[in-house]
Amino acid sequence: MKHPDDSGIAHGGPAQSPATTPAPPPAVVSFAGLELPAEVLRTLDGLGMREPFPIQAATLPDALKGRDVLGRGRTGSGKTLAFGLPLLTRTAGRRAEPKQPLALILVPTRELAQQVTEALAPYAEALRLRMAAVVGGMSIGRQIAALRQGAEVVVATPxxxxxxxxxxxxxxxxxxxxxxxxxxxxCDLGFLPQVVDVLDQVRPDGQRMLFSATLDRDVDQLVRRYLHDPVVHSVDPSAGTVTTMEHHVLVVHGPDRYAVTTEIAARDGRVLLFLDTKHAVDQLTRHLRASGVHAGALHSGKSQPQRTRTLAQFKNGQITVLVATNVAARGLHVDDLDLVVNVDPPTDPKDYVHRAGRTARAGESGCVVTLVLAGQRRETSRMMAEAGIEPTVTKVRSGEAALSRITGAKAPSGTPLDGGPAVPRPKNTNTPFRGLGTSKDTSRGAGGKSRKAGEARKLAEARKAALVRRNG
Structure with missing residues (x-):
């Protein structure tokens, strides 16, 4: 628990701020030792939660007193209850007028909004507080109606x-x-102007709490402008340095990367695959399903009902592979997710930290694998060093024991899930790699050359025949 400048946060902590107060170590050993309402304690007990996680033990006493809080804990560390319980407790007993909420939780993604709402719903219900989720991709009419009816707590995307x-x-x-x-x-996603606009509209004498797995200089201007003498809590290592998490860099041969990815996806157990673009996500998902792998795609191009359904299927085991862009890098909590694979290596250390944070949550173990080509090794090494990661580096090929040992990879069944012809298992060839899911169409290329050769041959034969005719 330290000031941001001496907390060891990667990527540069906030500049020294005279308006922040380092917090003393937490002394809380149980929820019962906190000034929480009896209804909340009963709900916690009913859900089997008796001892707070470190970030909760650190922040709850100050947050319950109404102090402004700046909190950092790794993903999966319990931040939602760390801010949610005091927010609900301090709002209980008040009633919202139509269109005028009393408490606001602002989050960057729809998935995180949904997760926060679901996590806090039992406690809000126990305290008879009404919650409304306000996110894009869903019916704005229904959200307007919910606000008109009155909601004490709003969870919203900017x-x-x-x-x-x-x-x-x-x-x-x-x-x-x-x-x-x-x-x-x-801040990274360009929401800063909208966040500033929101903070300018809420009560200036109110309580503000900022939570994240990383607190860097992007947040500092918000802290300086809007938080009043905040208590700073940084209790957990970042997701990238969790001791229960293994980090591997697998160096793959370009033409073999697709086969390696397919075999990892066919493993027993769930896996989350990260790629950079929506197109690549859709392309890989189609290939995996055609290969007999139960995969689903998640990216910002999907409608919210599609995204919600895919996440639900991944959580309940109907699909075992989630292929996603960075939209799944935050706010996604899945129990027993022990493998995350960066098919496309991230270039930003913060992206790595948050992708990695989808596994090894709440003290569980997990493994993060990053696939790199030989030409990507230097850049990836630099990025991981900035994130404070020292990975194990291994050269692998599809079908090798080392790949199976690290990831549980195995050959897919090859039986298509959505009809159509079976996809042949990707082979380790020397065909030039042209991007995941694509390959140079050698048959077309060869065919084109053959046609040109044939036409040249026919032209030569015609000229020869004309010459013979002229010469009698």
Missing amino acids: GRLHDLIERNACRLGRVKITVLDEADQM
Whole structure:
């Protein structure tokens, strides 16, 4: 538990801020030792939660007193209850007017909004508080209706909240408690102007809490402008340095990368595959399903109902492979997810930290694998060093024992899940690699050359025949 400048946070901590107060070590050993309502304690007990996680033990006493809090804990460390329980406790007993919530939780993604809402719902219900989720991709009419009926607590993404404010469907003047979850990502994604606009509208004398797995300089301007004498808590190592997490870099031969990815996806147990683009995600997902692997795609091009359904199927085991862009790098909690694979290596150390944080959650073990080509090794090594990671580096080929030992990889069944012809198992050939899921169409290329050769041959024969005719 340290000031951000001496907490060892990778990627550069906030500049020294005179308005921050380092916090003393937590002394809380149980939820019962906190000033929580009896209804909340009964709910916690009913859910089997008796001892707070370190980030909760550190922040709850200050947050329950109404202090501004700047908290950093690794993903999966329990940040949602760390800000959610005091927010609900301090809002209990008050009633919201139509369109005028009393507490606001701002998050960067729809998935995180949904997860936060679900996690806090039992406690809100116990305290008779109404919650509303306000996110893009869902019916804005229903969200307007929920706000009109009155919701004490709103969980929102910045874009949709901005739209509702513009329509005069939501007014923030009575919001007394404001939480920014994954504050650094909201800055990274370009939400900073909307976040500033929101913080300018909530009550200036209210409580503000900023939580994230990383607190870097992007967040510092928000801290300086909007938090009043905040208590700073940094209790866990970042996701990249969790001791229960293994990190591997697998150096693959270019033409073999698709086969390696397919065999990893065919393993027993769930796996999360990260790629850079929506197109690559869709392409790999189609290939995996045609190879007999139960895979689903998740990216921002999918509708919210599609994204929600795919996540539910991944969590309940209907699909065992989630192929995703960085939209799944935050806010995704899946129990017993022990393998994350960067098919496309991230270039930003923060992206690595948050992708990695999908596994080894809440003290469990996990493995993070990054596939690199020989030409990517230097850049990937630099990125991982900045993230504080020292991975085990191994050269692998598809079908090798080392690949199976590290990832559990095995050959796919080859039986298509959606009909159509079976896809032949990717082979380790010397065909030039042209991107995941694509290959140079050698048959077309050869065919083109053959046609040109044939045409040249026919032209030569015609000229020869004409010459013979002229010469009698």
